[in-house]
Amino acid sequence: MQIYLPIAEVSVNAFLLLGLGGLVGILSGMFGVGGGFLMTPLLFFIGIPPPVAVATEAVQIVASSFSGVLAHLRRKTVDLRMGTVLLIGGLTGAAVGVVLFNYLKSLGQVDLLVKLCYVVFLGIIGGLMFVESWRAIRRAKQVNAPPVRRKHGLVHALPLKMKFRVSGLYISVIPPLLVGLLVGILAAIMGVGGGFIMVPAMIYLLGMPTKVVIGTSLFQIIFVTAFTTMLHATTNYTVDIVLAVLLLVGGVIGAQIGTRIGVKMKAEQLRILLAIMVLLVCGKLALDLLLVPSELYSLGAGGGH
Amino acid sequence: MLRLIAALFLMVSPLAAEEIVLGLSRDEVAITATFNGSDVMIFGAVKRDAPAPNGGPLEVIITLSGPLEPVLVRRKERVLGIWANTDAVEVDEAPSFYAVATSAPMRDVLTSVEDLRYGISIPRVIRSVGAPSDVENAETFTEALIRIRAAAGLYQVLDSQVDMEEETLFRGQITLPAALTEGNYSAHIFLTRDGVVVDDYETDIAVFKAGLERWLYEMSRNQPFWYGIMSLMIAISAGWLASAAFRIFQR
Numbered sequence: 001m002q003i004y005l006p007i008a009e010v011s012v013n014a015f016l017l018l019g020l021g022g023l024v025g026i027l028s029g030m031f032g033v034g035g036g037f038l039m040t041p042l043l044f045f046i047g048i049p050p051p052v053a054v055a056t057e058a059v060q061i062v063a064s065s066f067s068g069v070l071a072h073l074r075r076k077t078v079d080l081r082m083g084t085v086l087l088i089g090g091l092t093g094a095a096v097g098v099v100l101f102n103y104l105k106s107l108g109q110v111d112l113l114v115k116l117c118y119v120v121f122l123g124i125i126g127g128l129m130f131v132e133s134w135r136a137i138r139r140a141k142q143v144n145a146p147p148v149r150r151k152h153g154l155v156h157a158l159p160l161k162m163k164f165r166v167s168g169l170y171i172s173v174i175p176p177l178l179v180g181l182l183v184g185i186l187a188a189i190m191g192v193g194g195g196f197i198m199v200p201a202m203i204y205l206l207g208m209p210t211k212v213v214i215g216t217s218l219f220q221i222i223f224v225t226a227f228t229t230m231l232h233a234t235t236n237y238t239v240d241i242v243l244a245v246l247l248l249v250g251g252v253i254g255a256q257i258g259t260r261i262g263v264k265m266k267a268e269q270l271r272i273l274l275a276i277m278v279l280l281v282c283g284k285l286a287l288d289l290l291l292v293p294s295e296l297y298s299l300g301a302g303g304g305h
Numbered sequence: 306m307l308r309l310i311a312a313l314f315l316m317v318s319p320l321a322a323e324e325i326v327l328g329l330s331r332d333e334v335a336i337t338a339t340f341n342g343s344d345v346m347i348f349g350a351v352k353r354d355a356p357a358p359n360g361g362p363l364e365v366i367i368t369l370s371g372p373l374e375p376v377l378v379r380r381k382e383r384v385l386g387i388w389a390n391t392d393a394v395e396v397d398e399a400p401s402f403y404a405v406a407t408s409a410p411m412r413d414v415l416t417s418v419e420d421l422r423y424g425i426s427i428p429r430v431i432r433s434v435g436a437p438s439d440v441e442n443a444e445t446f447t448e449a450l451i452r453i454r455a456a457a458g459l460y461q462v463l464d465s466q467v468d469m470e471e472e473t474l475f476r477g478q479i480t481l482p483a484a485l486t487e488g489n490y491s492a493h494i495f496l497t498r499d500g501v502v503v504d505d506y507e508t509d510i511a512v513f514k515a516g517l518e519r520w521l522y523e524m525s526r527n528q529p530f531w532y533g534i535m536s537l538m539i540a541i542s543a544g545w546l547a548s549a550a551f552r553i554f555q556r
Contacts, residue, residue, distance in 0.1 A: 002483060004340040006518040007525055011341055011483030047484070059536045066544030071551070112389045226537050233533030237525050241536050242338070242518075248540055252547030289387045297449035298390070300377040 007240035008052040014246055016046065021060060021247035025254020028061075029068045030262040031214065031274045033195035036061055036225075037118070037281060039247070048243065055232035055239045056247070061225040063248035064255040065218045071259040072215030079166035079212050083219040085173050086180040086198070090224050093184020098231060101189050117190050119286045125200050126278035132204070133271035140268065167208045167216075179205055180220070187224060195221050196278055203271070210267035323363065324352040325494050325506040332508070334481060334490075335515035342483040345369065345510065347492055348476040361499040363472040364407065364414040366425060368495075369479045369510070371402030372488035378446040394446040398432040401486045403454075406463035406477045416500035423502055425495065427451055427460055458482040487513050 001014045020042055024035035036057050043053035072078050104113055162173050179201045187194030195217050202213045233239045262270060330346035347367050357363065376399045382391040405426060407414045420426050433447050454460040459482060467477035490510040496503045514522055525532045 001339075002341040003338055004336055004483065004518060006514060006522045009484065009486050059540050062537060063540035063544045066541050067547045068544075070545065070548035074552075112387070116387075229537060230530075230533045233525070233536065234529040237529055239525065239533065239536055241521055241525075241532070241539070244536055245539060245543075248543050252544050255544075256547055256551040291388075293381055293388055295449075295453065296381045297446065297453065298379050298381070299450060299453055300379060 003242065003246070005048075005052075005240050005243050007238065008048050008056075008243060010047055010049075012046060012048070012243075017243065017246040018250040020046075021064075021250025022254040023250075024060075024247075025064045025067075025251035025256075026258035026261070027254075027277070028064045028195075028218075028251070029071070029255035029258025029260075030265075031195075031199065031258075031270065031277075033199060033217070033274070035064065035195075035251075037122070037190075037196055038277075041281070041284075048240075051236060051238045052240050052243070055229070055236060056243045058225045058229040058232060059239060059241070059244035060247040060251050062222055062229060063244075064251035065221045065225070067252040068255040068259055069215060069218045069222060071256060072218065075215075075263065076166070077211050078215035078219050079164055079208070080216075080219065081162070082164045082167055082169075082176060082202075082206075082208070082212075083216045085162075085176045086183075086202075086216070087220045087223050089177040089180020089182075090184040090187070090194070090220055091227060093181040093186075094188045094224055094227055095184075096181075097185040097188025100185065104189075114190055115285055115289060117186065119282055119289065121186065121190075121197060122278050122282035122285070125197060126275050126282055128204070129200050129271055129275035130279060133268045133275060136268040137272065140266075164208075167206075167212050169206070169208065171206070176206060184224065188228070194224065196274075199274070210270060214262060322354050323357070323496055323498075323503050325496060325504055326350045326352050327494060327506055327508060329492065329508065329510065331510070333511040333513070334485070335513060336485060336487070336518055337514075337516050338518055340483065340485075340518075342485075343481045345479050345481060345492075346476070347479065347494065348474075349494065349506075351473050351475075351496060357472055358498070362409075363469070363503075364409050364497045365467050365469055365475040365477070366408075366414055366495040366497065367404075367406045367467055367477045367479070368425060368493045369402070369404045369481075370400045370430065370491050370493070371486060371512075372490070373398040373400050375399075376450060378450050380446065380449075392441075394433070394443055396431060396433045396447060396450055399450060399454075400430055401488070402459050402481065402490070403427055403430055404461040404463060404479045406461075406467050406479060407465060408467040408469040408475065410464050411462070414497055414500065415495075415502075419497070419500060419502050423495065423505070425493075427455075427462065457484070459484075481512075485512060 002011050003014045004011045020039065024039045027033065027038065028035040039057050039060065040053055043057065044050055069078060161170060163170050183194040183198045183201065186197055198217045198220070199213055202208045202217065203210060229239060327349040334343050351363065376396045377393055378396060379390040379393045381388045384391065411426065415425060420429050424430050428447070428451065431447055431450065451460055461479070467475055469475045490512050491507055492510055493505065493507045495505045
């Protein structure tokens, strides 16, 4: 069934969008990522204009994250206190990121920068996570392996300590604030919720348990993407609500299914799957930059000088 | 020789006037939620005050053009091993949609001089005043624009696809694609003899969003803040609904 999208001004198959939404929703619920880094390229591929794809994707992320967070709240796997601290940093970072984005846009190479950002960050994060979770799985198989003790690093030496009971942490608020800020900046530049950076950062930099990380990440993604949605809607008029509804119907259902799958899996398995997915997207984007494109020319709206 | 005939013909043509009487299957196209492209039938007859003059057969060219707008064409080049946009050329005016249908192969129907004068074939419709002097092969940008839009079904060349009967009745059909932009589309019909335009006629077809599409579009432009809030409310309530539904389902 074809549906004409009022803002994107293209006609698309409704069932295809429902399916895509569902697929990305499942991943979102499983891994605590918004799924923007997957969905945005998919939308480009089916012919949605990039500005509309990026803006509308934010609406879908709000929906599927909210759906996922409700499921996690019932399981008490959301650290609201940690989420709030991350969010304060995240919103500040997003505001800085938007300013930075507009500056880069005026220089004219923002597309390339966004893609390079994707390749570099996805590559680093995916690679590190893959190696770490691979080792964890190997260790789990050796019965008599000594348990790994957490080191008391910088995270514990800083002032302004706070108790995060759900995560079982007693650490300074400075590292989570910084993590939130950095992710916020990157999220605004790359046009995503930032879950795929936030999740590994919480696991490896803050030392939070994987089970809590997912719910907490979803919690803060809701607010960051809601903020992004409003920015896009009021400045670029690129939020296509019909497209959003089609995507989010699939997305919210997928998120519920994904959450249930995620709970049944081991933390290392979850992490290695996320790592593989991140590396696949990274590889695809890197190939796009390196291989000879089939069409060297591209069209954009004129009159903008 | 051809020019001489053409010149002679121009002098003669006001006397042996051949005029277009036109009909359209529709003079407006409403884009609704289920819009999936649309066919526009353009038909008409040739009115004559005198018997048809001697010379080549009478031919018809039908063009349908979307609104003209500037387009920025970018070219990728390899920089340090990475494909990046380097040069860009702004094409001053290009139609968002353009179809040209003829009753015989284009080269038999229209001389290039007349094409230049009336702006009928696709390359003649696109106006590019000049590329920046530091860009090499600037004309390839216009070619790329035509190639990309033709691949998307937005630029159509329908050679020999207008039916012409008894040099009097003609009929052509143009299919508008599903991905259509709003605006006033102009249908332009040319009668030619020996490659020279004898008469032309222009009429508008309004293409506009209707119903819910119209309402949402207007709201996104006029009340962007509330449009954003509305989007978020829909997102939140859908998220809650799915979560609640799954809870009931699991009990």
